[in-house]
Amino acid sequence: MKCRVSIEKEGAGAKVTVSGVVDEDMDFQTASLLGYSNLEFYLAELKGINSCGIREWIRWVGTVKDRPVIYHQCSKIVIDQINMVRGFLPEGGRVASFYVPYFNEDSGEEKNILFREGIEYQGTELRPPANILDEAGQQMEMDVVEAKYFKFLKG
Amino acid sequence: MKFSPQSQSILGTQYCEDEQDSSVSVYLLDELATDDQAKTSLYLGQESEPTRFLAKMADRGIVNLVQGLGPLELKKGIARWVRLMKSRERFFSDPGGVHFGTTFHKKVFRIQAPPEKILLRSRIGEVLGQVTNESGCEVGLTVFEELYMNAMLDAPREAGGSVGNREVLFEISWDDVEFVISCRDSWGSLDAGRLLKKMADVHARGAAASMNMNRAGGAGIGSMILLQNADSIVFGVWPTLFTLVSCRFARAGGFRSRMETLKSLCFYTYQELKNERSSL
Numbered sequence: 001m002k003c004r005v006s007i008e009k010e011g012a013g014a015k016v017t018v019s020g021v022v023d024e025d026m027d028f029q030t031a032s033l034l035g036y037s038n039l040e041f042y043l044a045e046l047k048g049i050n051s052c053g054i055r056e057w058i059r060w061v062g063t064v065k066d067r068p069v070i071y072h073q074c075s076k077i078v079i080d081q082i083n084m085v086r087g088f089l090p091e092g093g094r095v096a097s098f099y100v101p102y103f104n105e106d107s108g109e110e111k112n113i114l115f116r117e118g119i120e121y122q123g124t125e126l127r128p129p130a131n132i133l134d135e136a137g138q139q140m141e142m143d144v145v146e147a148k149y150f151k152f153l154k155g
Numbered sequence: 156m157k158f159s160p161q162s163q164s165i166l167g168t169q170y171c172e173d174e175q176d177s178s179v180s181v182y183l184l185d186e187l188a189t190d191d192q193a194k195t196s197l198y199l200g201q202e203s204e205p206t207r208f209l210a211k212m213a214d215r216g217i218v219n220l221v222q223g224l225g226p227l228e229l230k231k232g233i234a235r236w237v238r239l240m241k242s243r244e245r246f247f248s249d250p251g252g253v254h255f256g257t258t259f260h261k262k263v264f265r266i267q268a269p270p271e272k273i274l275l276r277s278r279i280g281e282v283l284g285q286v287t288n289e290s291g292c293e294v295g296l297t298v299f300e301e302l303y304m305n306a307m308l309d310a311p312r313e314a315g316g317s318v319g320n321r322e323v324l325f326e327i328s329w330d331d332v333e334f335v336i337s338c339r340d341s342w343g344s345l346d347a348g349r350l351l352k353k354m355a356d357v358h359a360r361g362a363a364a365s366m367n368m369n370r371a372g373g374a375g376i377g378s379m380i381l382l383q384n385a386d387s388i389v390f391g392v393w394p395t396l397f398t399l400v401s402c403r404f405a406r407a408g409g410f411r412s413r414m415e416t417l418k419s420l421c422f423y424t425y426q427e428l429k430n431e432r433s434s435l
Contacts, residue, residue, distance in 0.1 A: 024304060024308065025269075048296055048297065048300060050380070051300075051301060051376045051377040051380055052304060054376070055368060058366075059368065076293070084376075084379075084383075085362045101409065105409070108288060110288060143290070144410055145411055145414050145415065
């Protein structure tokens with residue numbers, strides 16, 4: 001599953017969509033982020049990133065410098081990296097939405113719920129949806145260690 | 156095994172009397188043991204924070220750590236470790252067999268060069284999809300990525316060889332409860348002692364501060380990613396022949412239970428041990 005990057009100009013800014021797996025073969029030099037006033041990344045389809053990929057990502061988004069950067073639809077993999085490595089989300093960058101895994105231990109069902117800024121969270125405050133149900137109508141629980149997963153909201 | 160009084164208090168006297176069949180000493184991680192015992196002893200822990208248990212291991216040269224929430228988990232871990240120590244050589248050719256001991260299933264994949272990686276990842280993903288749930292697939296594939304880089308790219312570099320001229324073998328093995336991803340390179344260049352110190356250092360300093368931003372080498376945080384995702388890791392080295400890294404996971408359960416599992420670690424170098432201890 002090769003990594004694909006698409007950059008679409010939107011006014012003075014750009015919409016950047018990244019999908020697939022970011023690994024040691026990824027060369028972001030062909031996806032320049034220079035020349036845009038702001039960048040909005042869409043990351044729902046980013047399915048994997050390894051340690052070399054993390055390094056390449058940091059080098060890539062580090063070229064943005066002080067222009068506004070917003071990450072949308074971050075998968076768990078992206079949130080894990082934001083929490084683990086400073087620089088994965090550039091300084092001053094913002095997460096506008098991200099997925100939170102839910103799980104029901106009895107049915108074993110797993111589900112990802114999109115948390116949106118201003119709705120399911122605001123600043124450091126979480127407002128999780130009241131009822132997340134599996135296919136059988138059973139309550140599902142948030143499937144993360146909250147102190148670790150939501151660490152990035154505290155900046 | 157010779158159990159320290161503290162380890163006996165956790166495991167129970169009866170169990171410790173039944174298991175007294177070898178010269179291996181068993182201590183709790185927090186006990187003070189002399190440095191010369193650390194390499195050959197088994198340590199038991201209940202420490203969730205990797206920074207803390209890795210620092211203790213690196214400081215004292217501890218290479219065998221079994222962790223578990225209670226006596227049952229610890230005894231299961233001890234049994235696994237004993238099986239591994241009794242089959243140190245066989246582990247390099249049959250990691251699943253050594254891990255599970257009895258009935259299990261396995262799939263083996265061999266690759267020679269980086270262009271084969273995409274197909275391999277997809278085939279491993281297919282097997283994981285049959286063996287575990289979505290979170291298991293995610294942690295399994297994350298670990299696969301790091302094992303692949305260690306074996307295919309880092310090992311030849313460390314051995315002064317070139318990428319793509321020696322086979323890398325992956326094995327996924329499983330029983331009803333657990334699955335294991337093992338990766339064996341054909342270089343045997345891993346320095347287990349150095350790796351342990353590096354893991355402790357990376358965890359102590361944090362990923363960003365430890366990361367090698369120079370493209371000429373690995374990023375330096377792969378071991379951190381392995382430890383975050385796997386329930387236990389065995390690093391076995393047969394110098395100049397093989398390095399085998401074997402990671403264990405639960406087949407069921409969500410991300411939270413995977414994160415909260417207490418991690419076990421074992422580092423061994425086959426020739427060293429062969430000389431040091433003839434049997435358990």
